[in-house]
Amino acid sequence: MTIEELIEAARGGSTRATGRLLSLAESPRRTEVLEAIGPVDPPRVIGVTGPPGAGKSTTVGVLVGAYRQREERVAVLAVDPSSPYSGGALLGDRIRMAAHINDPGVLIRSVAARGHLGGLAAAVPASLQVLAALSYGLVVLETVGVGQSEIEIAAVADPTIVILNPGAGDAVQAAKAGLLEVADIVVVNKADRDGADQTVRDLHAETSAPILKLIAAQGEGIDELMEAIAAHHRSDSPQRRAARARSQILSLAQSLLRTHPELDRLADAVAEGRDDVYAAAERLFGVPLNP
Template identity: 75%
Template sequence: MIIADLIARARNGSPRAAGRLLSLVEGEQRDEVLASIGPAPQGMGPVIGITGPPGAGKSTTVAALVGAYRERGSRVAVLAVDPSSPFSGGALLGDRIRMAAHINDSDVLIRSVATRGHLGGLAAAVPAAIRLLGAIGYDVVLLETVGVGQSEIEIAAVADPTVVILNPGAGDAVQAAKAGVLEVADIVAVNKADRDGAEQTVRDLRAETSAPIVSLIAARGEGIEDLMAAIEDHRRTDSRARRLARARAQILSLAQTRLRAQPDLDRLAEAVVDGDQDPYTAADRLIAPPAPQAD
């Protein structure tokens, strides 16, 4: 089936066609698909990054947000960035039981995305997938990361906003501050807010970040409307400087990914090790290989 036909079917609400396009974007036809959909749509809805330590309730929060946005009539896509598995239809989302309520909803698309060794856990295909989803009519994209390594930092390059999910106690607030996670948080959500120590965790966080802090009990849907209001407030006040910073980070991340795939990288590395070339010249040649000489 040709790409143009898949795009037309996806825009008419076919989740199967949307899934096929996402598979093409993750594979070798990414550029062809992006050229076919044209420029990124103006006024695209939020791309909400959900990150945080394991067990914080990221998937439960995602499931609750999906339900709330569907009640508003929005088409919702969920991309779960998984550390090892290829696209699997969302089978590796942490809260499969709660997400099961949306699996048969044609206006909800749930996908797992493999990182395939990409540094920090954020798949190189994710920015392209987000652009595709906006172009075929999804109003909201929820991006859930594995929450390890540099994924929290990388998500800030593509998400608007980035929501960091933490739990009361367990030192989450302190550890998040030490790891630099709070530096990329546009919003902080303290989940399981009915537990002991929740209020103290909020106070600790206020000393560490100026980001809005929302208390949740995601498993019961409590506080989800407050989180959505914080997301909308962020998007209203998001500055051009912040949008430019995200675009720069995204461009640099994609450029780094492409440079790693350059066939000359190993040859240049061997030349540096053998002393035939210095790293600076090798880097210049990797970025801009010398033009072939005319006969």
């Protein structure tokens, strides 16, 4: 099938064609896919991140259910920078998402970051464009809460929701890892456990983002979370859109840098004393830059 045929089949409901298109969007052939799709309004993107075991997948499952009741088509992109498709964590996530597996209005996709930093940055914007073209107006991006991926997620997602549990451990770790800095909404899940109120108070000292209590497994607090997400979407602005675009461009440009065709030649020249490192860095850009 050509890419045009795949798009037609995917629009007709073929999950297989959709999967193929998303795989192409993650590959170097993404340019062809994006050209075939053409301009399309970006989907709303909700980022969900947090430490393992915090209840991210349960929350995503409940959110998806709530959006489906409003008849929105929802895609879930589960990003795991460390594991390939068959990884244990993703398998677990998929089981939790089982309620939605036979719903044609829900798409669940694992995005493998392919072991290098640029993978996620390069794959996600194209995947979002494909999903928008297939009428998924809402995309939930779920990541495990480790390092760089959160920052890149935050660049794409709006809002970024950080999910933690009661107790000092999660909150302190999240603050240390810089997770709270990217949070637009903080959720204390399993809020029926001891110490939930104290955790909320502790978090208020660390972040100015709204902090919500949730018991995802029972659906308690989901309405408030949906309203916080909607409020965040309503308050979006050209400035925030430009800031997100800037972060996405930077993230992609950094992955292009690492595969720049001139890099090895320049490194040899610097190592042999034929070029200085500042001039070499500028040469990667083809044009002189500001000092």
